[in-house]
Amino acid sequence: MTRMLARYEQLIAAGELRADPDQRRAAVRLDRLQKELEAQRPGGLLGQFFGRKQDRCEGVYMWGGVGRGKSMLMDLFHETLSLTEKRRVHFHAFMQEVHEEMRLARQTHEGDPIPPVAQKLSENVRVLAFDEMVVNNSADAMIMSRLFTHLIREQDVVIVTTSNRPPSDLYKDGLNREHFLPFIDLIEQELDVLGLNGPTDYRLDRIGDLATWHTPLGDEATAKVREAFFRLTDFAPEDAANVPSEELAIGQKRTIHVPKSLKGVGVFSFKRLCAEARGAPDYLAIARAFHTVILVGIPLMGPEKRNEAARFVTLIDALYEHRVKLFATAETRPDDLYKAGDGSFEFERTASRLNEMQSDEYMALGHGAEH
Incomplete structure (x- = not known):
């Protein structure tokens, strides 16, 4: 399978995309993530030498204005990633699914529903790719820090996401935002934050x-x-x-x-x-x-x-x-x-x-x- 960067350069050579420095930097970073993920899978270069879990791959958070190519790059990353344990979903739809799984978990599990929900959402998923991460309500904000901490640090899920805003502006001035701040810290610690803010929409x-x-x-x-x-x-x-x-x-x-x-x-x-x-x-x-x-x-x-x-x-x-x-x-x-x-x-x-x-x-x- 053609990897991310090679496919991106093919599209430029064919005139389907216009050369863009910000986009190319993101394509290079996503290509490197693909190599890291493929090396760690069973049978991969690192998987052949080590029986224990490797250091976590750092995910990617791409942010910038509408029309800067974030979704296009996300599509290319997902399409050219050779792993089968991958999922691409709109963030709004994902959070609706999370709330439904939380409701079900409260009916079937005693105690904290977050760990079983995170475990279920990560089944057969090594890479979780989101489009348009945005936080508009306190219900999402209250659970995101703990949920994504479990997904990333306990379930070893690699997150790749796009957003119109930098992490620090997510849920800005939102109700009970202090409960959301640990999520911003998590993004900045675990994801490589890339800005795509070129002049062309x-x-x-x-x-x-x-x-x-x-x-x-x-x-x-x-x-x-x-x-x-x-x-x-x-x-x-x-x-x-x-x-x-x-x-x-x-x-x-x-x-x-x-x-x-x-x-x-x-x-x-x-x-x-x-x-x-x-x-x-x-x-x-x-x-x-x-x-x-x-x-x-x-x-x-x-x-x-x-x-x-x-x-x-x-x-x-x-x-x-x-x-x-x-x-x-x-x-x-x-x-x-x-x-x-x-x-x-x-x-x-x-x-x-x-x-x-x-x-x-x-x-x-x-x-x-x-x-």
């Missing part, structure tokens, strides 16, 4: 001059947001039928179906998000899970659609506050979506936000709520 490069708001509804508008999806995810359009879907957990054992979900881009219909009974927790879960949302079928709304309009306002507030990028197909421009009905005056603020979300300045912002 490659995701914006891929979008090019493609507009984000498309009217009127119809085949042409749909084709435009479809093109945006494939540019953002690097998924082959001819394989569109195989784009994965997702059941996004939104708390209290509820989920919302995401028809198309890939690399932090989620596709939804207006009908699914705003014509059904939904509230702020649903929209916050979406805003945290996706850096880009494609919303199709936004209708012209009158007084009879006041409930849909109110939900739409709550949705846009959540997306805006988390700097989510929005691509949309709509019957008309934002200023004319809801001109009459309960809350139409307040809707003007939403229209203003929708207009701002189309700007270059907004599109350049990193994903995540500003503390």
Whole structure:
């Protein structure tokens, strides 16, 4: 199998990637980690000489703004790692799994549930790769230090992760943050922290001059947001039928179906998000899970659609506050979506936000709520 650095250089030579010093430094570091992991596996060079557990391999924490290539490097690392005991997962989904395993452990184990949960999560996993590590709630913050200490130091799991923030800014100003500080110390002790903050936002490069708001509804508008999806995810359009879907957990054992979900881009219909009974927790879960949302079928709304309009306002507030990028197909421009009905005056603020979300300045912002 072609290792990380060789594959990265092949992509540059083929013109699929642009040479980037920060990316190459990260590729070199990840390539070295691959060599270390392969040497320590049974039958590897070190495994042949030593029967005891070797020194832990140092994991990697890549942080930087949106579009700097972190997820791309993570994908290359995972794809080119020859070990089979590896797992690649979005951090939000992983923490949902952790809370469910904690619930089950409390039912079946006496005492501290963290050790059995860490043991279960590490079964047949030598390398755990996360995309978009972010901490938005105290429930996650309270358990992460102890959980990851067990995973890294007791279960010998190597962590490779990406984040939009340096470790010191995780859960900044969050409730009971003092309980989270040991996790920051753990990252800085056990993971090699790499910054990818070059001047080029490659995701914006891929979008090019493609507009984000498309009217009127119809085949042409749909084709435009479809093109945006494939540019953002690097998924082959001819394989569109195989784009994965997702059941996004939104708390209290509820989920919302995401028809198309890939690399932090989620596709939804207006009908699914705003014509059904939904509230702020649903929209916050979406805003945290996706850096880009494609919303199709936004209708012209009158007084009879006041409930849909109110939900739409709550949705846009959540997306805006988390700097989510929005691509949309709509019957008309934002200023004319809801001109009459309960809350139409307040809707003007939403229209203003929708207009701002189309700007270059907004599109350049990193994903995540500003503390």
